[in-house]
Amino acid sequence: MGSHSTNTFSPLDSNTFTDESKIVIDFIADYYKNIEKYPVRSQVQPGYLSAELPQSAPYFPESLKDILKDVSNSIMPGLTHWQSPNFFAYFQANASNAGFLGEMLCSGLNIVGFNWISSPAATELESLVIDWMGKLLKLPPSFLFSGNGGGVLHGSTCEAVVCTLAAARDKALKRMGWDKITKLVVYASDQTHATLFKGTKLVGIPSSNIRSLPTSFLSGFSLPPQTLQEAIENDIKSGFYPLFLCATVGTTACGAVDPIREVGEIATKCNLWFHIDAAYAGSACICPEFRHYLDGVELADSISMNPHKWLLTNMDCCCLWVKQPHSLINSLASDAEYLRNSASESNNVVDYKDWQIALSRRFKALKLWVVLRRHGLSNIMCHIRSDVNLAKRFESLVGTDKRFEIVVPRRFALVCFRLKPYNGINGPELNRRLLSAVNESGLFIRCAIGSTLTEERHVNELWKLIQDKAQTILANAAT
Amino acid sequence: MGSHSTNTFSPLDSNTFTDESKIVIDFIADYYKNIEKYPVRSQVQPGYLSAELPQSAPYFPESLKDILKDVSNSIMPGLTHWQSPNFFAYFQANASNAGFLGEMLCSGLNIVGFNWISSPAATELESLVIDWMGKLLKLPPSFLFSGNGGGVLHGSTCEAVVCTLAAARDKALKRMGWDKITKLVVYASDQTHATLFKGTKLVGIPSSNIRSLPTSFLSGFSLPPQTLQEAIENDIKSGFYPLFLCATVGTTACGAVDPIREVGEIATKCNLWFHIDAAYAGSACICPEFRHYLDGVELADSISMNPHKWLLTNMDCCCLWVKQPHSLINSLASDAEYLRNSASESNNVVDYKDWQIALSRRFKALKLWVVLRRHGLSNIMCHIRSDVNLAKRFESLVGTDKRFEIVVPRRFALVCFRLKPYNGINGPELNRRLLSAVNESGLFIRCAIGSTLTEERHVNELWKLIQDKAQTILANAAT
Structure with a gap:
């Protein structure tokens, strides 16, 4: 049992840490070596695991050997192997050694970076690396911290959508009064990801206020600008308030791309918050030959893409950039005595708790930075x-x-x-x-x-x- | 450069994986060994990091050695060392070897477990381990999967609060019509965590509808039941709809505990959704001598606690249990062609995407299970x-x-x-x-x-x- 006996319980002993971590490293390396031997999709039946593992937690500690045996015998058969070279489902979630190293550093340091003072490096590295990514995508300077915009690492597109929807909603309702929340309208093509529906409902806008605009084979399943224009006009006539447009670069069903500049011009003219969801294909836009799909991005208020899909960054990592950080912060800031500090009050620092849903957050930037x-x-x-x-x-x-x-x-x-x-x-x-x-x-x-x-x-x-x-x-x- | 040369780029080569991962393990172990040498709170000034690191990502790969040198020289001075034995701020985020091992397995397998079919083991282990935790806390069977309730691992209390608020909101508005969203009221003591305010506003309920009920030194800063009762009665008289009560076991400011049974009885009588936030002190309740603080939990609709605070589980991990999973699912389910599968349609499986904000999710259960x-x-x-x-x-x-x-x-x-x-x-x-x-x-x-x-x-x-x-x-x- 070594350091795990009850009398001298040392749950963060550095020698045990080294020994057991290296055993798990070897275990994972073996998994990668043999990954092609597994059927890609798990063949188990619902409920299989409860027959194999005990129904309650053990009173006494168990050995790492026994735990890894259960991973091999009971967990592996229940996995769909996303890292298999024969995985062609959904969109990939491609892992890499570098992503894993960054994740280890994050987990090992285990700081909680909700505001600047709680770990300045976590905040400042995140601001730096999100500017790096923005530059790789050739985003206009207005989306970068160096250009008075800025960005944040979220865990998922849905979180990015919820936060930007809340920002757009609060900006509009501040003017109109909260009771107009039932009149706000959100626009997207019928190819948009399901997270937009989920996010819209989450922030209190009725699902019936989402305009899922028809696309067709003829337009390559991209949003026809004229359709958007007409939908907005109809809503205004009917007493609704057009709020938010979500355009997609690389839809989930078939990889379609909305015409960013054309729909962006309509959004600008009609004073909509314009968000670009480039979750999948955003990664490709670091290559010059794909960058044209983002042409017109300067018209957007926000854009998000997921390095955890195609940019060799292990789960999870979603970049969100906004032109007006204060809009996000106005919606998401929380204040409490135990969070006050002179750095925050100086307004010279970023407090990322005000850019996301949760208060607590990991040292997220390390992973993308190492990648x-x-x-x-x-x-x-x-x-x-x-x-x-x-x-x-x-x-x-x-x-x-x-x-x-x-x-x-x-x-x-x-x-x-x-x-x-x-x-x-x-x-x-x-x-x-x-x-x-x-x-x-x-x-x-x-x-x-x-x-x-x-x-x-x-x-x-x-x-x-x-x-x-x-x-x-x-x-x-x-x- | 080995496997990292441009011609034979192998970003998941298992030999490189092993070698470089073990270097990082040694690096983290050294950090733990020397952690007392660092000042607990970072002494850097705002903006320090941008002077030390380049302003854009490198074109060519850099060595792990160079990256770790920058971690030592530029990141470490900007850390507030949450794992230092001299850290007594906020609430702790206690790491452990076991938490780290579980996190490595999660990151190494790198599956995306949004629904059952996308990796059955991820779903089934989560259902198992959340039942384990529920049993350790002696929650009534109605909160366990084995008793027709169930639970989910979130990243934070705020996420748990947002999801339960949305569930409560939608249940109420289904009956009353969406335009009543501005009349829904949320109750908590003035000691409740800031996340409740953030969450309430996020789901579209006006901040002015939060009743932050006064506590005092005399009541040990716990919510006086009579105050709650009167607030509800006043709101009903004024045409509001009492929706949600959040009680806390172990408040952030001073560790106060609300009287669960007394306020729970009022919530039940008045048909409020009753949530218990045991983020910090929930962990203590696995010890029989602290369990009495949860007496009356059977009156709650939902309860959450954070193993990432005090239960040796590296960031992040928040357990949420609900008595009526269908209430959560009704609010959070998303459906799309690319997500359809026979397992989900059989209704015999849990699809955790419908229990949380995001669609995508990591193999979260491994960490808590290993811990x-x-x-x-x-x-x-x-x-x-x-x-x-x-x-x-x-x-x-x-x-x-x-x-x-x-x-x-x-x-x-x-x-x-x-x-x-x-x-x-x-x-x-x-x-x-x-x-x-x-x-x-x-x-x-x-x-x-x-x-x-x-x-x-x-x-x-x-x-x-x-x-x-x-x-x-x-x-x-x-x-």
Whole structure:
């Protein structure tokens, strides 16, 4: 038991720390080495775990060996392996060594950086690194601390949306009175992420006040400016107050991009808070060849993107920039005797508790800072381009097989494809069968390339599997 | 550069992972070994860091050695060392080896567990471990999954408050219509944490609808039930709708405890959502001698506590239990084509995205699970009791010095004390001087004992320092 006996309980003994941490490092390294041996999607049935683990916490300490044995035997079979090179579902959450190192430093130092004084380095490194990211994306200076804007690291897009919606709401209601909250309207395309609905409702705006504006195949599923303009005009006529526009760069369903400049001009003209959700494709915009998707960003009030998706930053990390930090702070500031300090009162420092939902926060910036430094922009661009090239490769494989078609033109590393109708059986039915057949092997039909470990051979094998399953389905459909 | 050269960029190479991770482990272990050498509170001036680090991200990768050098030289001086045994500020955020190991496993596996299918083990282990914690606190079965309630791991109390407020709000507004949102009222004592104000405003209820009910020294700064009852009656008479009561077990300012059963009975009678915020003192309630502070918890709709404060769980970890999960889910569920799956549609599984603000989430349960197993209840109780005993020791030291007095009776490991008035100078002024004098050494007057590494000698040295500073101040006041 060593330092873990009851008489001399030393839960932060540095020798035990070193020994046991290194055992876990080896355990995780083994996992990465063997990750291709696991089925990507967990094959367990609901409730499997409660049959394998005890129903209450142990009274006496257990050994790390026993805990890791349970991780291997009981947890691993219940994992969907997001770091597998054969993971093509949702959007990737790509991990990297650097992301892991940064996370360790954050967890090891374990400070709580709610305001500047509670750990100045946590605040100042975050302001620095969010300016770094803003510069990589060539955001206008008005979004950077160095240009009187600023940014913050959130855990998720939903948090960024909730905070910006609250800021926009409070700015409007201060003028109009709180009872107008039921008349505020939020606009987005029907391709926008579900978090916008969740966030809108969370801040007290009725769900019925979200205008989910229709897109179509013809417009590449991007928001038609004219549709936005008409919706705003209709709402004003009906006595509503247009509040907030959320445009997306890289939608979840098919990677569509809204026309930032055109919708931004409408938002500006109509005095809407204009937010850009670049959760997925924002990472690609560090490469010059993708940056044009952000053209017009200078019209936005806020923009967010998630390095935890495609920028080699382990979960979680979402960057949010705002042009007017005081709008956020007016909504989110909290004050209490135990939080007062001369640094905050001087107004010379950032207190990040006033930029986010929670009061407490980890030393979030370390992770992104280590990622950017250890990898360097050169390698990170190479990583993005490699994924895009693999997606192109997959797209061309689909293109050579006449039974299939590409549904939406590929922009980034997401390929949306389907079986064409066959022998009187419609496309949707065939694709349901294909999706189901492919998923039994632990994969998904909507193919998002970007797991850190994915190489060309994994993409080739994926395509072969899809073709095999398609052949069986079409053979059955023929009889 | 090894695997980090541009041509063969392998950001998740398992050999590099092992080598570099172990270097960081040694770095953190050294930090713990030398932690007493640092001043607890950072001595830097606002803006110090931007003078030391470059203003943009590097193009080429940098070595881990260079990064760690910057952590030592530029980050460390800007830290307030929350893990120092001489840290007695705010409430502690106590780290432990086990918490760190769990965090490493979470970061290494790097799955995204928004719904059951996206990683069944992440969901099922969370449901298991939150039931474990509920049983340690002797919560009634109605709060456990095994009793048709359930719980979730959030990052912070504010998130728990926002989610329960939204659930209560939506339940009420469904009946009354959304335009009544401006008439909903939230109750708490004037000692409640600032997060309640923030959360209430976030969910769209006007700040003016928060009743911050007066407490006094006579009632030990706990909420007088009669005051609550009268406030509710007044609001009903004035056309408001009483919605939500937040009671606290262990307030931030002085560790006060609201009378759970008495205020709970009023909440039940008046049909309020009754939430208990046990962020700090909830951890103590795993010890039988403190459990009575939760008596009456069966009257609550929800209760939250933070293992990241006092339960040896590295940041962040907040447990929230609810009796009626469907109330949370009705408010927070999001649905989208890319999230549909047969497991969710079967209603046999928990989808934690519907229990929290964000969609995405880490494998949060691993950390708390490893903490509970590696330490065991016996050691964790020993840890709580050791802190309480040190606080008693400090309290008795204060009691032996006639120049000082204890402000509020100590209940847990927080001691609130002050200098008595002296030579015509009032108490507040003297204590401002003492607070300022003590803080220059990197400490605070409100003494919260609980950092993992704190031993009796640190408490003795703290007291000696306070006495020295007091002597100087009183000597000056005498002249």
